[in-house]
Amino acid sequence: MLNLDQYSCLGAALQDALDRWPNETCLIEADREKEKTRLTYSDFKEVALPLARALEDAGVASGDRAAIIMTNQSKWLISAYAVFYAGGVLVPLDYKLTPDEHLQLLAHSKAKVLIVEYHLWRAILQSLGGKTHGVQTVLVTEAPLRAELGGAFRWEEFRRKGDPNFVPRKREDVACIVYSSGTGGRPKGCVLTHGNYLEQCKSLAGRFAFWPGVRYLSILPTNHAIDFMVGFIGPFVCGACVVHLRTLRPEFVRDAFMRYRITYVALVPMILKNLERGLRAKFDELNFAKRFLLNRMIGLNKLLTRKQPNVKLSRKLLGQVHAAFGRELLAVFTGGAFMEPATLQFFYELGIPVANGYGLTEAGTSLTLNDFKPFRADTVGTPLSGVELRILKPDSEGIGEVAARSRTVMSHYLDDPELSARTIVDGWLLTGDLGRFDQHGHLQLFGRKKNMIVTEGGKNIYPEDIETAFEGMAAKEYCIFAANYIWPAKSLGNEKLVLVLRMEQNQEFTESLKEEIAARNRKLPDFKRIGGYVVWQKDFPRTASMKIKRNILAEEMGKTLERSAIVEL
C-alpha cells in the first residue's frame, strides 16, 4: 500500500499508484458471460490522461465541479481520475434518481461538466424538453452510432494528445460533493475534502488489507461512499483489482464470484439476504444424508472459528459452499443500513465473515467496523483508528445520540451554513442515530433520532424529499414522516414512511382518495414509497413562515395515537 501520509490529494496518490503497479490488473468489466474490459494500471493511465487533457482544454480548472451519473463500470473510475488529475471536484450522483432529480442536483452543485451514460442522458434530455441544463460540457458514454446527443460529446472520442498538466490540491481542498439526500426538500451536499478520503482510506486499510492480486467485486453504486472508497480509492492505492458487472442479475453476480475469484465484496442487506435465500434453497434440496453432513460441518466450523475466523479451515470443511464464492473470499463488508444479526450469523457459520460497520456520508465512509476478534453479529464494531465517538445525553440504558469527531468528517453541507452549524457542533458530527457502547467497546445501534429511514438497499430517504409526489391531493394539508420518528422504536429494520393527512372541515376520507394515494405512491421509485397513512384530526402546527413544525406534530401524534393507527397501503 502507498504511504498515504505523504500525499496532499487523491489525484497525487492515484497518480503514484498507476506508476507503482504498471503491470497489475486494476479493472475488469464483465457484461453477463462476456468480459468487456481488462485494464492494467498502465492501460488505465493511457486511457485516462488524454481524457484529463481534453477536460483541461475544455476549460476545466482547479476546483471546477464535474458530475458523474453512471452505473458501475470502468469509465466511472477513469473519468473520476481524469477529473482529479485536472484539479476538479467530483460530484458523484446516484444513477437511480429520476431525470428531474438529476437536473436539480446538477443545478445545486453548479457542475460545469457532466459525464453520463447514454440511456440516462436520453432521459435527462426528454425531461428538459428543450430547456437548457446549465452544464458547459457533457460527455456521453456508449451512445449508439447515430444517436442525437443534444450538444454532448462522445466520451470515447473526447481525447486530446499531449501531456495534461497535473493540478495538485491541498488536503483541505474539496475532493467530492456527495449528496446524502435527494431533492424535494433540502439537498444535502456533503463537502468532503482530499484529507477526509486519505484519512478514511488509511484507517480502513488498517483493519482490512488490500494488496496486488486482491479482487474486489464492485456491486454497490460507485457514487455511494462505501464503493467509492472500497471499490476505487482503497484498491488502487494498494495495487489491487476492481471487478465491475454491467448487470446485477443474481445469477451473474453469483457467477462472478467463481469466475473472478473475488477476495472482498461490499453488499447491502437486500443482496446479502438474496444470497442467503439462494443458499438456504440449495440446502433444502439436499437429501437427508447430505444435509446431515452439511449441518455437522457447519457445527464443527462454528466451534473452530468461535474466537476468530479461519477462512482456510472453513474452505476445507465447507468446500462446496466456498466453491460457490470462488474459494478466495476473505470477507464481505456491509454497512449503511440495518443488517439482521441472524443473516450475519448464517454467513459466519459457513465461514464467510461479514464485517458489519456503521457510517454515514457526512463522516466519509465508515466510523466503526467489526474486526472479527471475535465475530459479533449484534454490533457495528469498534471505532476505526482516528475516530472518536461519544454518546450524547444517554438514558438509563446508556442509549443516546452518537456523535463523531474524526478527520474523516465532512467539511460542511454545500451552500447550507445553517444546517452545517446544526450538524457539526464544536467539531462533533451529530449523527442523529441512537446507540450505546457495550463493555467491549462495540457500538450497538438502537434507532434514529432524525426523521429519515434507510432502506435495505442502503438508500437514505428523507420524507421531505418525496412530499411533492402527493402535491395537489384533495386534503387540507399533509406531510410525511418516518414512522419511527413519531413512535420512537429502540430498534432498526422494518423502517417505513407514513403519510399524515389533515382533511378539510366536514371532508371525509374516501376510498377514491385512498386509491389516489396508492396510485401516486406507485409512481415513486420502489425504495421511496410510503408504507401507509394516518388521518390526523387537528391542524398542523406551523411557524410564522407557514412551515410545518414537524418535531412538534410528531411528538403530539406520538402521544395521541398508537402506531397501529397507520393504515397499510
Place this chain on the structure above:
Amino acid sequence: MPTAEYTLEEILNLAAIHFKVPRAKLTPDDDFFKTLKIDSLQALDLLTKLEHHFHVELPDYELQGVSDFRTLANRIQARL
C-alpha cells in the same frame, strides 16, 4: 411481432408461474413489487425469465422506475 396485448398477457402468465401466484390475482396495472411481494433483485430475476421467453436482451436499466406490468410490457415491446 407479437402484439402489445399478447406481450402483456405473456408477462402476467410468466410472473404468475415464476412467483407462484394465481394468475387471476394479477392485473396489468398492479405494482408488481407489492403484488408479488418481491424486491428489486427478484424483479431482475423476472427480467431474465422474460429475456429467455421473448428472446431479447434487456439491460437492467429497462426496469428502472418501472413497477407495473403494463409499463414493463411496453418497454419489452419496444425491443421486440
